[in-house]
Amino acid sequence: MLKPVLLLTGVASILLASPTFAQTLPYHADPDAREMLPGLTSVPAIRFLTTADFPPFNYHDESGELVGFNIDLAKRICVEVDVACTIQVWPWDQAATALSDNLGDALIAGLAMTPENGELFDFSSTYLALPGRFVTRAEDIEGFRPEALADEPVAVRAGSAHAKFLARYLPNIDATPFETESAALEAVKAGTVGAWFGDAMRASFWLNDNLACCGFAGEAYFRPHLFGEGLTIAVPAGQDPVRHSIDWALVRLKENGALDELYLRWFPVGFY
Structure with a gap:
């Protein structure tokens, strides 16, 4: 499972107070899914399960x-499909079992697409x-270029998938390990390292409070084999x-702008 991670204290107040910025918007839904909507008699309602510890x-x-x-x-999603919707909260260590038990x-809730989970569940589009x-x-x-960092230390969380990325794809960079992402980002702010590389979503919340000093530079790197498949919705296999x-609803929500609206609301400093 993808273990829920508590991000920064006061996330809700930060999100509501921060302005939105021009940014690249995500698009991962399969456009072919628009042809997949079954008869509503097959799906009279959708009972969503979630957790309450993953801000x-x-x-x-x-x-x-x-x-x-x-x-x-x-x-x-329920509005788009036009079915009744319920959302029930479960503890993280019981949520997948509850889904298996119908x-x-x-x-x-961020259930990872592991081989073990794949034996029990199917997953929506990312x-x-x-x-x-x-x-x-x-x-x-x-004008940022990663190659220009060859002579400067780059902060990264020790043992992370992002440290593996730097070692594999940018071996000339001097990766400097830190115990936590916040400590690594503070080192960028202090000027003791040339840059930081890591999970863009978590960095976006730190940037909410530090836009005067710092920002995202260069492109976003998508490597599912290292960073995971991203967020999907699990359903019982079959x-x-x-x-x-x-x-089908994810495609429609992208096309009508609702998915972008949600992204901009919850991630005012976009990470794409």
Whole structure:
């Protein structure tokens, strides 16, 4: 499973207070899925399962309300397919079992597409991939080239998939390991390293508070074999009507702008 990660304290207030910026928008849904919508008699309702410990995707806000990108997305999917929708919260270590036991129709909580999970579940199209990106000081963003970092230390979280990426694809870079991503990013801010490379989504929240000093530089790197397949929705194996309905809705939500709206709302500093 993809273990839920608590991002930064006060995520909800940051997201609501921060402006949106011009940015590249994600598009991962399979356009062929628009032909897949089954008869609604096959899918009278979608019972979504989720967790409440994975901000900003699914969590309880200060008032106790279940909120997040995944929660909004699940509701939009049900509206698009025009079926009844419920969202039930489970502890992370019980959520997949609950789906296997037919206590729900779909799990939207960051379940990883591992071979083990693939024996039990089918997965929707990816709705949000999680790329790796460089962060530099603001004055170094324009004209950024990774090759130019050969003589400067680049911060990376020790033992991470992003450290493996640098070793494999950019071996001339002097990768400097840090125990945490926040410590590595603070080193960029302090100017003790030339750049940071790591999970772009988590970096986007740090950048909310540090746009005056730093920003994303260069392109986004998508490497599913290293960074994972991204976020998908799991359904019990063989439940094709539900999966097709979800995939169909993801295409429609991209085409009508709703998916972009959700992305801009929850990720005001985009990571693509």
